[in-house]
Amino acid sequence: MNKPGIDWHARAIQVAFLAGVIALWYLVGATGKINTVFLPELPRVIEKFGQIVQTSRLYENLRVTLTELVAAFAIASTLGLTVGYFVGRSRYAALVFEPLLAGLFAIPLIVFLPLFILFFGIGMESKIAFGASYAFFPIALNTIGGISQVDPRFVTVARSMGANDAQLFRRVLLPAALPVIVTGLRMGCIIAFLSILGSEMIAGLRGLGSRVAALAEGMNTAEMFAYIVFVILLAALLNTMLTKMQRRFSEAGQAP
Amino acid sequence: MTDATLKAATDAGTPSWREMLAKSPGKARLLVVIATFIVWEIAGHTVLDPHFLSPPSAIVGALPRILSDLGVQKALWASFYELIIAFAIAIVAGVAIGLAVGLHRFTFRSSLPLILLLYSIPQVTILPLFVLYFGIGAGSKIAFGVSHGIFPIMLNVIAGVQSVDDAHLTAARAMGATRMQIIRRVVLPHMTPSLFAGLRLAMSGTLLGVLLAELYVSQGGIGYYSRVFADSFDPPATFALVTCLAVMAILLNESVRRAERRASFWRTHQR
Amino acid sequence: MGAIDINNVSHFYARPDGGTVETLNNVSLEVRKGELLCLIGPSGCGKTTLLNIIGGLVQQVTGEVRVNGKPINGRPSPRDIAFVFQDNTLFPWNTVLDNIKVALEFQGVPQSERQGRAEEAIEAVGLKDFGKNYPHQLSGGMKQRASLARALALRTDVLLMDEPFAALDEQTRMYLGEELSILLATTNKTIVLVTHSLSEAVFLSDRVVVMTARPATIKATIEVPEKHPRDPAFMASPRFAEHRNELYAQLRAEIEKTVGGFVGNAAARDRQRRAVAGQAAP
Numbered sequence: 001m002n003k004p005g006i007d008w009h010a011r012a013i014q015v016a017f018l019a020g021v022i023a024l025w026y027l028v029g030a031t032g033k034i035n036t037v038f039l040p041e042l043p044r045v046i047e048k049f050g051q052i053v054q055t056s057r058l059y060e061n062l063r064v065t066l067t068e069l070v071a072a073f074a075i076a077s078t079l080g081l082t083v084g085y086f087v088g089r090s091r092y093a094a095l096v097f098e099p100l101l102a103g104l105f106a107i108p109l110i111v112f113l114p115l116f117i118l119f120f121g122i123g124m125e126s127k128i129a130f131g132a133s134y135a136f137f138p139i140a141l142n143t144i145g146g147i148s149q150v151d152p153r154f155v156t157v158a159r160s161m162g163a164n165d166a167q168l169f170r171r172v173l174l175p176a177a178l179p180v181i182v183t184g185l186r187m188g189c190i191i192a193f194l195s196i197l198g199s200e201m202i203a204g205l206r207g208l209g210s211r212v213a214a215l216a217e218g219m220n221t222a223e224m225f226a227y228i229v230f231v232i233l234l235a236a237l238l239n240t241m242l243t244k245m246q247r248r249f250s251e252a253g254q255a256p
Numbered sequence: 257m258t259d260a261t262l263k264a265a266t267d268a269g270t271p272s273w274r275e276m277l278a279k280s281p282g283k284a285r286l287l288v289v290i291a292t293f294i295v296w297e298i299a300g301h302t303v304l305d306p307h308f309l310s311p312p313s314a315i316v317g318a319l320p321r322i323l324s325d326l327g328v329q330k331a332l333w334a335s336f337y338e339l340i341i342a343f344a345i346a347i348v349a350g351v352a353i354g355l356a357v358g359l360h361r362f363t364f365r366s367s368l369p370l371i372l373l374l375y376s377i378p379q380v381t382i383l384p385l386f387v388l389y390f391g392i393g394a395g396s397k398i399a400f401g402v403s404h405g406i407f408p409i410m411l412n413v414i415a416g417v418q419s420v421d422d423a424h425l426t427a428a429r430a431m432g433a434t435r436m437q438i439i440r441r442v443v444l445p446h447m448t449p450s451l452f453a454g455l456r457l458a459m460s461g462t463l464l465g466v467l468l469a470e471l472y473v474s475q476g477g478i479g480y481y482s483r484v485f486a487d488s489f490d491p492p493a494t495f496a497l498v499t500c501l502a503v504m505a506i507l508l509n510e511s512v513r514r515a516e517r518r519a520s521f522w523r524t525h526q527r
Numbered sequence: 528m529g530a531i532d533i534n535n536v537s538h539f540y541a542r543p544d545g546g547t548v549e550t551l552n553n554v555s556l557e558v559r560k561g562e563l564l565c566l567i568g569p570s571g572c573g574k575t576t577l578l579n580i581i582g583g584l585v586q587q588v589t590g591e592v593r594v595n596g597k598p599i600n601g602r603p604s605p606r607d608i609a610f611v612f613q614d615n616t617l618f619p620w621n622t623v624l625d626n627i628k629v630a631l632e633f634q635g636v637p638q639s640e641r642q643g644r645a646e647e648a649i650e651a652v653g654l655k656d657f658g659k660n661y662p663h664q665l666s667g668g669m670k671q672r673a674s675l676a677r678a679l680a681l682r683t684d685v686l687l688m689d690e691p692f693a694a695l696d697e698q699t700r701m702y703l704g705e706e707l708s709i710l711l712a713t714t715n716k717t718i719v720l721v722t723h724s725l726s727e728a729v730f731l732s733d734r735v736v737v738m739t740a741r742p743a744t745i746k747a748t749i750e751v752p753e754k755h756p757r758d759p760a761f762m763a764s765p766r767f768a769e770h771r772n773e774l775y776a777q778l779r780a781e782i783e784k785t786v787g788g789f790v791g792n793a794a795a796r797d798r799q800r801r802a803v804a805g806q807a808a809p
Binding site: 159163178 | 582583584603605606608609610612614616618620621629630632633634635681
Binding site: 007009010011013014017018038092095096097099100103106107108110111112113114115117118119193194197198201202203209212213215216221224228231232235236239 | 278281284285288289308309365366368369370372373376377378380381382383384385387388389460463464467468471472474479482483485486491494495497498501502505506509
């Protein structure tokens, strides 16, 4: 299941494509044919990027967004793992509740954002609550799936050797379900991040998403592009970190 | 049968309601949903502040009120049309691109990395760009919806086409089939199950894209109304609007799922 | 009183559509201390259920089971009984040594002793160099040996084995059978082994118990008075053939009931066979 290293061919194509896009962007800007409100010249965007990275405003917004992310993920994972454990342990509970959760998750939960704004206002609390609610689902669903699909024979063997509930959980259920659970946590983190950005854009004053939305409204396209690039890089960084952590959990054993 | 076992068997008796529930998780699920609404209703009138968490009765009461507003009607219909159109475009374009990429080894190896690269961009970050380029009307919402829905379709079509057994292709060629015939008779039927599997994801994606765009653009459409209702401290109206959207989403998801099941039904027999 | 006493045990379970299926009907058996007893019978007859009842994984409906004098009532007794199952149930996320150490932890062995006992166990089954390997890195035979090591490390008086060699190829089966025989001679464990293989039953057992088709009772008991450790040459001896034939004769009628044969009963099948042979002969 581990891919044998990076696919250099694919990577090369992706890099070439990006280089091409950047080159094209520069050329288009140089001809001056396109209104710079729609597509600011590449050098201007680069300059703006250099500027914003040095201002405290970016880091203020970054701090807000990251705080919301950490809080949302903490809440979502605590609730999701707990609910997932108790539902997953009981075959019957899993049959009853899993389709409910899965069905609810299939609706784009973004439609409920107005309700969160109603309850919590447009401050950080609504973003945290919304992000936590959205991220709860993949975490809970994956935990239910992981625990309920542990081969029952492992449970039988453990019981025959005298394992109590706590030992069963630590030595059998958790390690057996861990890969699936970690995947759920990873998905939850990404979903929390994206939903927080989205809710900041739609109704927010602080945070990276709000900043982008404000810049868009003010037609300040060059700086908006710079911020968008920053956020994309941030997302890529987050994704890489999560993938690394996931890999580490899939390989580690649990030495008693 | 021995006496002991016979006795134990007859002691079982008629099924209690507990046993009936145990046999049907579906019924239990329904009970859970109903119980939730009941608790919500009671809590709404006693414990919770009715200005924050409207009880279901208030929401149902608000529904005719908001639905009679022509502006709201227009906004809901507009969202619905955008969803359908975006979904249709996503399918057509997705299948076309998927086939073009998947059918030739060259295009596959060169284009798939690009598709994956685009797919990895968190689209919410470029939402303002869509609005910048496509305006605040239906165009940007449809475009954003297509942008979300097209990827599952493309990727599933590509996977379906690529996974055709070489043995089948060889057999067809040995029987004298032309390239067109091979595509029609071997590749396309093989790809169809994957396509249908991708439709559900595509509908989820389209829903997300269109509704996200709608909420972002607050100058009109449901984004406008959700803001209006929230700002005027009219929780039942907000709830009612959200309920309409949720119902729309559920119905669309269900239709896609039914279509998928109907298509797969005869599919499993054909293989 | 034997190591295992089974008295009038019956068992049935309820079918989802309302009926009941009787698996065991009034089974009584005494397993002597230090003997290896095989349970053999047609497929699905309830041998595994009986084994699970002895081990406390399944509760009997009527009757009494005692292991070392202690009553067993649907609850495992990890200090007295260890299991070896057919599909190896080693935890894939632990190494071989860790698997054994976890088992010892479940049983309640203090941490200081675990490493030593685990190493001792893998050496006893010939896996000394493979302690740090994960199950997926081992062959089928090695996995079963590791499962056996895990059971041995628990130092129980009783070992219950449910078709432990069924998933292995013939040669590995024979080899592991010989090893088990040697093990029996060196320890004083009481072993109950469920198997489908007649040869395995005769080679390994001190006694073979033949069970009827469902609902199962004990049909016959065959003694194999051959000393452990048993020589592979025993398998080629006339005594072996005698026991095996006796076993097959007892079993055949029960297999008929379960499998049915495509003509319905033994007599009809014999007639059909003669008819076909008659046509084929020139």
